[in-house]
Amino acid sequence: xxxxxxxxxxxxxxxxxxxxxxxxxxxxxxxxxxxxxxxxxxxxxxxxxxxxxxxxxxxxxxxxxxxxxxxxxxxxxxxxxxxxxxxxxxxxxxxxxxxxxxxxxxxxxxxxxxxxxxxxxxxxxxxxxxxxxxxxxxxxxxxxxxxxxxxxxxxxxxxxxxxxxxxxxxxxxxxxxxxxxxxxxxxxxxxxx
Amino acid sequence: xxxxxxxxxxxxxxxxxxxxxxxxxxxxxxxxxxxxxxxxxxxxxxxxxxxxxxxxxxxxxxxxxxxxxxxxxxxxxxxxxxxxxxxxxxxxxxxxxxxxxxxxxxxxxxxxxxxxxxxxxxxxxxxxxxxxxxxxxxxxxxxxxxxxxxxxxxxxxxxxxxxxxxxxxxxxxxxxxxxxxxxxxxxxxxxxxxxxxxxxxxxxxxxxxxxxxxxxxxxxxxxxxxxxxxxxxxxxxxxxxxxxxxxxxxxxxxxxxxxxxxxxxxxxxxxxxxxxxxxxxxxxxxxxxxxxxxxxxxxxxxxxxxxxxxxxxxxxxxxxxxxxxxxxxxxxxxxxxxxxxxxxxxxxxxxxxxxxxxxxxxxxxxxxxxxxxxxxxxxxxxxxxxxxxxxxxxxxxxxxxxxxxxxxxxxxxxxxxxxxxxxxxxxxx
Numbered sequence: 307x308x309x310x311x312x313x314x315x316x317x318x319x320x321x322x323x324x325x326x327x328x329x330x331x332x333x334x335x336x337x338x339x340x341x342x343x344x345x346x347x348x349x350x351x352x353x354x355x356x357x358x359x360x361x362x363x364x365x366x367x368x369x370x371x372x373x374x375x376x377x378x379x380x381x382x383x384x385x386x387x388x389x390x391x392x393x394x395x396x397x398x399x400x401x402x403x404x405x406x407x408x409x410x411x412x413x414x415x416x417x418x419x420x421x422x423x424x425x426x427x428x429x430x431x432x433x434x435x436x437x438x439x440x441x442x443x444x445x446x447x448x449x450x451x452x453x454x455x456x457x458x459x460x461x462x463x464x465x466x467x468x469x470x471x472x473x474x475x476x477x478x479x480x481x482x483x484x485x486x487x488x489x490x491x492x493x494x495x496x497x498x499x
Numbered sequence: 500x501x502x503x504x505x506x507x508x509x510x511x512x513x514x515x516x517x518x519x520x521x522x523x524x525x526x527x528x529x530x531x532x533x534x535x536x537x538x539x540x541x542x543x544x545x546x547x548x549x550x551x552x553x554x555x556x557x558x559x560x561x562x563x564x565x566x567x568x569x570x571x572x573x574x575x576x577x578x579x580x581x582x583x584x585x586x587x588x589x590x591x592x593x594x595x596x597x598x599x600x601x602x603x604x605x606x607x608x609x610x611x612x613x614x615x616x617x618x619x620x621x622x623x624x625x626x627x628x629x630x631x632x633x634x635x636x637x638x639x640x641x642x643x644x645x646x647x648x649x650x651x652x653x654x655x656x657x658x659x660x661x662x663x664x665x666x667x668x669x670x671x672x673x674x675x676x677x678x679x680x681x682x683x684x685x686x687x688x689x690x691x692x693x694x695x696x697x698x699x700x701x702x703x704x705x706x707x708x709x710x711x712x713x714x715x716x717x718x719x720x721x722x723x724x725x726x727x728x729x730x731x732x733x734x735x736x737x738x739x740x741x742x743x744x745x746x747x748x749x750x751x752x753x754x755x756x757x758x759x760x761x762x763x764x765x766x767x768x769x770x771x772x773x774x775x776x777x778x779x780x781x782x783x784x785x786x787x788x789x790x791x792x793x794x795x796x797x798x799x800x801x802x803x804x805x806x807x808x809x810x811x812x813x814x815x816x817x818x819x820x821x822x823x824x825x826x827x828x829x830x831x832x833x834x835x836x837x838x839x840x841x842x843x844x845x846x847x848x849x850x851x852x853x854x855x856x857x858x859x860x861x862x863x864x865x866x867x868x869x870x871x872x873x874x875x876x877x878x879x880x881x882x883x884x885x886x887x888x889x890x891x892x893x894x895x896x897x898x899x900x901x902x903x904x905x906x907x908x909x910x911x912x913x914x915x916x917x918x919x920x921x922x923x924x925x926x927x928x
Contacts, residue, residue, distance in 0.1 A: 326639050336626075336747075357628075426612065472577075483609070
């Protein structure tokens with residue numbers, strides 16, 4: 307990445323995809339598949355459904371590379387939005403089918419489920435995209451159960467700084483509850499997604 | 500650090516502005532580092548109390564911590580990552596400070612959104628399914644040549660493994676094993692050292708394509724082993740995870756370059772020092788090495804790792820089978836294999852060994868025994884060897900002693916021994 311800064315990498319990738327270069331498709335997959343799959347899994351909580359969404363998202367990008375507008379943000383966030391949209395779409399379908407078959411559940415319950423899943427996916431995306439020092443502090447305090455003084459020592463920063471990072475990290479994360487993914491403009495034509 | 504974050508730092512700075520007590524060492528550190536506008540007017544009040552700013556705020560034991568300090572603790576508090584006294588002080592403060600109470604609630608909710616990552620579960624075979632689906636929907640105008648696909652798939656699988664391993668695992672010891680003459684050989688390195696090895700030998704392919712050599716200009720026609728030794732000894736420090744990116748960049752560049760190069764590139768010669776392979780076989784050989792060493796790495800860090808897909812495994816076995824007659828002839832010249840029984844005219848059928856490979860990627864191959872120029876044929880089979888595809892590859896990689904390989908042997912024992920040893924001799928560092 308030293309030679310290709312993200313915006314440049316994004317634009318070049320878009321050009322290569324538009325040109326129909328299969329090698330570019332492979333590189334795109336290598337860079338974003340785990341993001342796509344984990345976001346889809348967070349919404350759908352099912353491996354094969356997440357596999358399917360991954361297939362659909364990459365299929366859409368490969369067929370519509372021009373749908374990406376670099377002015378609206380980086381490729382990564384665009385792909386995250388596509389994924390979330392497609393995963394939520396699939397969740398609605400699955401739930402609607404289940405409702406039709408069993409008669410269990412209600413429209414409000416479905417909406418609640420969709421909302422919870424969307425917030426969870428946004429939160430995951432925020433965590434993977436936040437500055438690495440903030441993520442590292444949250445990792446230590448939450449997953450490794452270190453207190454902020456130990457976190458400071460582990461990271462080699464002052465205790466003030468450790469407190470600051472934990473607070474800032476959570477502040478960023480809390481925006482998952484209030485806002486859609488950054489720059490959420492409708493991607494591509496008004497199809498099912 | 501915070502500027503450039505995806506989550507808007509400005510909004511963060513819009514946190515409640517409660518003018519706090521003046522001695523705000525914390526607030527100052529907080530704000531200057533975040534690049535946000537100060538929440539507390541920065542007046543040169545510290546001049547009146549020169550020692551205060553340097554003192555840790557909590558040293559003032561009898562006085563409750565300042566609002567600024569308490570606010571800075573909210574994140575740690577929400578994560579249950581502060582001391583019991585601090586927790587108490589924060590919670591007492593929340594009963595009397597509405598903005599802090601609001602924020603505390605928000606941050607506590609945010610903690611509930613943290614979630615352990617689950618990268619490990621990405622099915623390595625998903626890649627080919629996803630790409631296949633894409634190319635079915637819109638055919639590539641510039642496809643990856645079929646003979647480069649095993650290399651594409653294997654480098655991607657190894658890269659996915661590398662993404663999942665931790666910092667310390669890059670230094671896990673790995674013992675590389677191969678077969679030399681009549682004996683097994685081995686060499687110790689680390690996970691990062693293995694990637695360096697793959698990168699420098701892939702560099703032979705780069706050089707053949709006129710791309711930059713990872714060893715720099717002048718490495719010339721060194722053999723894979725010489726190149727690897729040069730890399731390991733030339734490095735100032737032991738290799739680290741930093742080697743992943745140049746290795747991956749090079750493999751992506753190779754795939755991209757052969758995709759654009761046109762049909763003739765398949766027959767371009769790749770020189771390996773003592774021998775040479777056409778490009779199509781060379782990339783297949785690199786795919787094989789990539790899998791074998793990925794498996795070494797996976798064993799070293801106790802991760803599961805599957806063999807290649809059946810179609811790719813088949814291509815790899817086919818390459819080894821095609822290389823066997825020449826390897827046999829080489830060993831014969833070195834006195835390591837029995838002399839030919841018959842002189843066979845070039846292009847004429849000669850004594851053959853029937854190699855039957857079972858399982859995924861398997862099939863039937865006939866190996867010419869007397870000369871690489873002879874044509875192998877079922878009618879002239881004098882011996883048969885049956886083994887599993889992965890086991891055969893382990894033999895070719897030098898990981899299984901030839902004496903112990905092969906589930907089923909039938910016919911000329913000398914021919915069988917010579918072929919199994921020749922298969923093992925295809926291995927190297």
